Amino acid sequence: MLKNGKLFLPPPKDGSDFKELFRQLAAAGAGRPLGGDGFPAGPWTPELLAEAISQIDSNRIGVDLRTVQLWFQENDKGISTANIRWLARVFGCDDPAATSEWQIELSAAQSRLAAKRRDSKKAGSIVAPGAPDLERTATADDEPKSPAELTQDTDGQGPRRRFSLASRSEALFSRGSPLNLPASVFAGATALGFLSYITGIHNATYSRADGLVKQVGFLWAPNWTFVFMVLLPLFFAFVIELLVFWKYDARLKLVAQSDRMESDDDWARNVEASSYTYWAVFLICVLFAGLFQWIGVSLIPLIKGGGNYAIDWGKLAIVRPEVISLPMQIVFTGLAYLYMCLCFYLFFVGLILLHTLVHDLWKIGEASKNRPRMAYQYEVSEVSPRVMRGIFRCTVLGILIAICMKAQSSYLTSTGENIAVWLVSDMSSALSEPKDVSNGFRYRMPTHYTSLLIAISTCVVFLYGSIRLGAESRFHLPLWKMSAVVALLFAGYLLIGAFAGFSILLGIGVLLAIYGLIDPGFGRWRASELGNNQSVS
Numbered sequence: 162m163l164k165n166g167k168l169f170l171p172p173p174k175d176g177s178d179f180k181e182l183f184r185q186l187a188a189a190g191a192g193r194p195l196g197g198d199g200f201p202a203g204p205w206t207p208e209l210l211a212e213a214i215s216q217i218d219s220n221r222i223g224v225d226l227r228t229v230q231l232w233f234q235e236n237d238k239g240i241s242t243a244n245i246r247w248l249a250r251v252f253g254c255d256d257p258a259a260t261s262e263w264q265i266e267l268s269a270a271q272s273r274l275a276a277k278r279r280d281s282k283k284a285g286s287i288v289a290p291g292a293p294d295l296e297r298t299a300t301a302d303d304e305p306k307s308p309a310e311l312t313q314d315t316d317g318q319g320p321r322r323r324f325s326l327a328s329r330s331e332a333l334f335s336r337g338s339p340l341n342l343p344a345s346v347f348a349g350a351t352a353l354g355f356l357s358y359i360t361g362i363h364n365a366t367y368s369r370a371d372g373l374v375k376q377v378g379f380l381w382a383p384n385w386t387f388v389f390m391v392l393l394p395l396f397f398a399f400v401i402e403l404l405v406f407w408k409y410d411a412r413l414k415l416v417a418q419s420d421r422m423e424s425d426d427d428w429a430r431n432v433e434a435s436s437y438t439y440w441a442v443f444l445i446c447v448l449f450a451g452l453f454q455w456i457g458v459s460l461i462p463l464i465k466g467g468g469n470y471a472i473d474w475g476k477l478a479i480v481r482p483e484v485i486s487l488p489m490q491i492v493f494t495g496l497a498y499l500y501m502c503l504c505f506y507l508f509f510v511g512l513i514l515l516h517t518l519v520h521d522l523w524k525i526g527e528a529s530k531n532r533p534r535m536a537y538q539y540e541v542s543e544v545s546p547r548v549m550r551g552i553f554r555c556t557v558l559g560i561l562i563a564i565c566m567k568a569q570s571s572y573l574t575s576t577g578e579n580i581a582v583w584l585v586s587d588m589s590s591a592l593s594e595p596k597d598v599s600n601g602f603r604y605r606m607p608t609h610y611t612s613l614l615i616a617i618s619t620c621v622v623f624l625y626g627s628i629r630l631g632a633e634s635r636f637h638l639p640l641w642k643m644s645a646v647v648a649l650l651f652a653g654y655l656l657i658g659a660f661a662g663f664s665i666l667l668g669i670g671v672l673l674a675i676y677g678l679i680d681p682g683f684g685r686w687r688a689s690e691l692g693n694n695q696s697v698s
Contacts, residue, residue, distance in 0.1 A: 164254035172266035178274040192251040327439040343394035350389035376579035379474040383565040396558040400511040403551035442509045451502025459494040471573035471604040523629040545630040550681035553643045557674045559619025566612035571658035591662020642683040
């Protein structure tokens with residue numbers, strides 16, 4: 162029978178429970194459009210059915226693929242009231258009368274499945290007085306009750322579930338295309354670059370009180386261009402790659418007797434456990450690093466003057482009002498600081514997720530030691546080096562971000578005409594006659610503090626990972642090499658502007674860091690060593 166060009170099967174009304182009824186309809190392909198030859202297109206698959214439900218116009222939130230997979234599996238899970246509505250639309254071929262009939266049939270089938278479960282529970286064990294009600298509640302909803310799923314909103318017929326910042330933030334990294342987040346950050350930086358060009362502050366100079374002409378254009382500031390166009394997108398790309406590898410591949414192999422849904426639920430609970438950390442970081446980034454810093458460092462100096470901050474592109478209207486007007490400068494800096502604080506919130510989210518990943522892997526490794534099968538311990542020892550290599554890449558990028566921020570802040574207070582000339586002259590001065598790095602000016606430099614927070618935070622995650630995952634003997638040498646590069650790079654960051662010639666040490670650290678991004682293991686260990694470590698006594 163056809164309805165709206167789709168295969169329609171009437172409700173059998175044979176007393177089947179939901180599992181039996183759904184199995185028959187999925188195999189027959191009920192509700193699927195006919196093929197080009199006029200014959201049925203074939204049975205439903207979880208992917209096809211989830212896509213069909215999500216394409217229903219009135220279904221604002223769609224359906225999770227894991228939920229549909231539960232319907233196909235041999236388990237005791239039923240279907241929620243909300244999803245009965247959408248499944249009835251599919252089986253009813255978008256016909257109102259047929260949809261109504263199927264909604265009644267599916268609801269009755271779900272009730273029969275719940276009754277069977279209660280009867281089997283009663284027959285198998287003595288049930289506590291409150292258990293039947295709890296059991297009925299559990300079987301009424303097919304959605305997994307993990308913290309991640311509790312963050313989704315139901316349709317208008319059900320209550321609104323609570324918002325979870327932790328789960329929503331984690332979803333930005335683990336769901337959708339891996340290109341989405343890095344591309345969004347890059348696009349935002351590109352947009353700011355275009356705006357700076359339109360307003361005329363992309364390449365601007367001003368004459369300081371001592372007669373030095375300094376370059377303070379927006380495109381000359383590495384902490385606004387190189388950081389957001391190169392370093393942060395790379396950081397997000399590495400975090401996403403590592404997180405997807407762990408969540409959808411490695412974790413499933415390491416956790417014994419676990420399916421995809423159980424593994425995802427366990428991971429969601431680990432993410433949700435840090436909920437307060439996400440909120441704390443969000444408030445600090447948005448309120449203090451974003452709003453309050455913009456008001457204190459940019460807005461008040463622009464309106465009232467003063468503040469004893471070095472002139473940069475954000476305060477150019479004070480000394481060169483013919484280049485950019487005061488209202489335009491306020492709007493541009495407001496957009497830039499809003500973009501910056503959101504990006505750095507996501508940066509710290511990446512660090513939190515890396516910490517969660519390390520802790521999760523460590524717990525699984527500890528649990529595997531009590532299992533009789535030694536293969537699990539071997540698999541953990543195989544995953545740990547890859548995780549540490551990914552964390553090392555992210556740590557290097559985090560310190561490079563801090564270096565760009567501190568270098569730009571130090572340049573603004575130096576005697577260099579632009580940041581490139583300043584670094585080259587510092588390097589040459591160390592090779593000839595050392596010069597005094599002081600310029601006689603004393604400015605407030607809040608970027609020094611924020612960059613220090615970023616550098617320390619990234620190093621703490623790397624240190625935590627090294628302690629938890631670096632116990633494998635065959636991983637000691639690569640880990641020591643990684644640690645040495647991190648230490649050298651961090652020392653180069655701390656010594657920016659401290660003495661003449663600091664750029665030599667900084668340059669060495671940056672070169673090693675770039676090599677480390679390409680080959681984080683600094684050479685692979687011999688295959689024979691790997692084979693020796695596989696043997697067990």
